[in-house]
Amino acid sequence: MLSKNIEKTAEIAEGFFSKILRNKREDRRATVVCLSGGLGVGKTAFTQAIAKHLGVKNKIISPTFVIIKKYSIKNSKNYKFLFHLDAYRLGSEKELLYLDWEKIVGNKEHLVFIEWPENVKEIIPKNSHFIHISHAKNGHRDFQIKIMKNKEK
Numbered sequence: 001m002l003s004k005n006i007e008k009t010a011e012i013a014e015g016f017f018s019k020i021l022r023n024k025r026e027d028r029r030a031t032v033v034c035l036s037g038g039l040g041v042g043k044t045a046f047t048q049a050i051a052k053h054l055g056v057k058n059k060i061i062s063p064t065f066v067i068i069k070k071y072s073i074k075n076s077k078n079y080k081f082l083f084h085l086d087a088y089r090l091g092s093e094k095e096l097l098y099l100d101w102e103k104i105v106g107n108k109e110h111l112v113f114i115e116w117p118e119n120v121k122e123i124i125p126k127n128s129h130f131i132h133i134s135h136a137k138n139g140h141r142d143f144q145i146k147i148m149k150n151k152e153k
Helices: 006-022 043-053 099-106 115-125
Strands: 030-035 068-072 081-086 110-115 129-135 141-146
Touching: 006 030, 006 043, 006 099, 006 141, 030 043, 043 081, 043 110, 043 129, 099 110, 110 115
Parallel strands: 030 110, 030 129, 081 110
Antiparallel strands: 068 081, 129 141
16 A cells, blocks of 8 residues: 555554454454554554544654553553554563563553564564555655454464
8 A cells, every 4th residue: 555645644554453453353462563664664653543543642752762652542442552662772572571561462452563573573473463664656655564363372
């Protein structure tokens, strides 16, 4: 999918989210969305659009320096918290364990967006969704989305 502007990115994000909500939530773990792509491609903008759609009141900014941010979700019967992680500065998967990773992904009421998942790929749950965003011509963004069926890890 091609995005020409922030409004189209929001439309793509909301379409993605409605598709994953349609999948039966049989698992007891968090819904994890992995966002990969170079600097400035729109990973945080994608997360911002989902957060806005879910009624998150806080301003969503990239958690590059704090690694993880937690937000209350107002407009969902399935999710209570959105976690936004940035693994750009992490050296290994072990560093996520110090941030209560297992507790976060172990709760089905959590929606987790992780930027730079390739830096911690060994710890990403098997049922995670993957979105790769890349720069396209004329400043546009190309979204490649892989929606996984929810299965226990």
